[in-house]
Amino acid sequence: MMKRFLAGLVGLSLLLGGIVLLVRSPQQENRPPSNFEPRFYPETGHSVSGDFLRRYLQAENPELIYGLPITEPFYSKEAQRIVQYFENTRFEFYPENPPELRVRVTPLGQIFLHQQPATELEIPYPLGRCQSFPETGFSVCYDFLDFFERNGGVRIFGYPISEVVLQDGLIVQYFQLLRIEWGGAGSAASPVRVSPLGRRYFSLVQEDQRLLAALSAENNAPQLIRSIRVRAFPLKPVASLIETQSIYVIVQDQNERPVADAQVSVRIFLPDGLEAYPPGPRLSDASGIARFDFPYQSTQPGIAVVRVHALYGDLQASSETSFRIWK
Numbered sequence: 001m002m003k004r005f006l007a008g009l010v011g012l013s014l015l016l017g018g019i020v021l022l023v024r025s026p027q028q029e030n031r032p033p034s035n036f037e038p039r040f041y042p043e044t045g046h047s048v049s050g051d052f053l054r055r056y057l058q059a060e061n062p063e064l065i066y067g068l069p070i071t072e073p074f075y076s077k078e079a080q081r082i083v084q085y086f087e088n089t090r091f092e093f094y095p096e097n098p099p100e101l102r103v104r105v106t107p108l109g110q111i112f113l114h115q116q117p118a119t120e121l122e123i124p125y126p127l128g129r130c131q132s133f134p135e136t137g138f139s140v141c142y143d144f145l146d147f148f149e150r151n152g153g154v155r156i157f158g159y160p161i162s163e164v165v166l167q168d169g170l171i172v173q174y175f176q177l178l179r180i181e182w183g184g185a186g187s188a189a190s191p192v193r194v195s196p197l198g199r200r201y202f203s204l205v206q207e208d209q210r211l212l213a214a215l216s217a218e219n220n221a222p223q224l225i226r227s228i229r230v231r232a233f234p235l236k237p238v239a240s241l242i243e244t245q246s247i248y249v250i251v252q253d254q255n256e257r258p259v260a261d262a263q264v265s266v267r268i269f270l271p272d273g274l275e276a277y278p279p280g281p282r283l284s285d286a287s288g289i290a291r292f293d294f295p296y297q298s299t300q301p302g303i304a305v306v307r308v309h310a311l312y313g314d315l316q317a318s319s320e321t322s323f324r325i326w327k
Contacts, residue, residue: 038286044068044087045214049258050287052084052091055103059156065178065194070202071211072256073287075231078205079106082250082289085202085211088194089178095248095291096235108197109161109174118165118172135159144173144180147192170195215255225253227317228262230310234323241301241325247292251284251310251317258288262312266292271302271325284310298325 038049046069048056059065067087076083082093083106090106130141131149138160140148148157158176165172171182172195179195202212228251235246251262262284268276276296284290298304307320 041068044070046070046072047215047257048084050285050289051093051099051102052287054099055091055105056086059152061151065151065156067194067196067198070199071207072215072252073250073258074211074252074256075233075250076205076207078207080233080237082248082287085207086198087196089198090201093287093289095289096246105177106201107158107176108201109158109176109179111201112179112197113161113174116168118162118167121164121166121171133159136161138163140173143182143191147180147190148175211256215257225259225312225315227254228252228259228310228312228315229254229256230264230308230317230319232266232306232308232319232321234306234321236323238324238326239304241299241327242297243325244293244295245304245323247294247306247308247321249282249284249290249292249308249310251288251290251312258284258286259312260284260286260288262288262290262310264290264292264308264310266309267307268294268296269305269307270296270298271304272299274298276304301325301327 038047039053040047048069052073056062056066066089069084069086071085073082073084073093075081079090079092084091084093089108092104092106094102094104129145130139131145132139133154136159140160141164144164151157157178157180160173160175162174164182165174172179173181179197180192181195183191183193230249230251232247232249235248236243239245245268247266247268249264249266251259251264253259260283263281264284265278265281267278270276276294279292279294282290282292296304302325303322304325305320305322307318309318310316
């Protein structure tokens with residue numbers, strides 16, 4: 001009985017929501033600014049820069065859609081690559097891709113779709129207030145549709161992968177990349193908002209909680225770099241005897257902010273005791289990342305060791321990684 005009452009209330013709210021006009025922000029050209037200086041967000045104590053900022057700004061209102069950054073970029077053992085978390089999502093870095101494809105949005109909508117039981121809601125959808133998507137067989141309707149279309153549609157959210165459901169006390173709809181939820185017609189600007197799945201996923205995969213700590217910064221003021229740290233990882237954890245391998249190195253300061261223009265060098269020692277011809281030193285980019293591509297030929301399988309050294313002014317740091325060579 002209670003479920004039927006709640007479903008009816010939801011239907012009425014959504015129907016009423018159909019005549020509530022959302023506050024529209026002025027239409028802007030969907031192109032990033034020419035200046036990609038890091039943006040610091042004092043509300044969370046974290047910043048967005050480099051390729052992550054370029055992807056962030058693909059949304060017309062990124063703070064509304066992706067939320068504020070809650071970490072700096074870091075190497076995630078769960079993702080096996082460099083990531084950055086935001087309140088509502090996570091970005092993944094693929095430096096081997098073309099510039100426009102280097103950062104992807106983790107499909108948290110798909111990941112969380114079946115994490116908790118959900119109750120389907122029987123809501124009458126009037127003609128003209130819905131858009132169906134044959135790609136996945138689901139529709140987006142009412143204020144959910146207004147919010148979806150106003151904020152980038154499939155390009156930002158992916159396709160819908162559920163109907164509107166009641167889950168964990170919330171009226172929600174899942175998309176491939178994000179989840180949106182009903183906040184009520186009395187909400188200040190919009191009755192619909194993006195769910196904060198980024199924070200939930202950070203906890204779910206047990207990332208290091210220390211990464212959430214706000215950095216000591218005053219707005220976007222330059223920060224003194226007192227020390228650096230360096231991490232490295234291979235593109236191919238397992239490779240063949242004759243191969244071209246890529247090593248990615250991330251340089252960060254004492255607050256785990258990316259360090260640009262650090263001079264990074266690598267040495268590669270193969271299982272047969274020989275040293276692969278090393279590529280020349282590289283400078284880290286705005287995201288603190290340097291990439292090294294090199295061919296090698298090993299006479300035997302085993303572990304190849306990669307030793308990394310970074311130099312920034314009079315600061316330096318070393319690290320190493322490895323990959324397995326297989327027949």
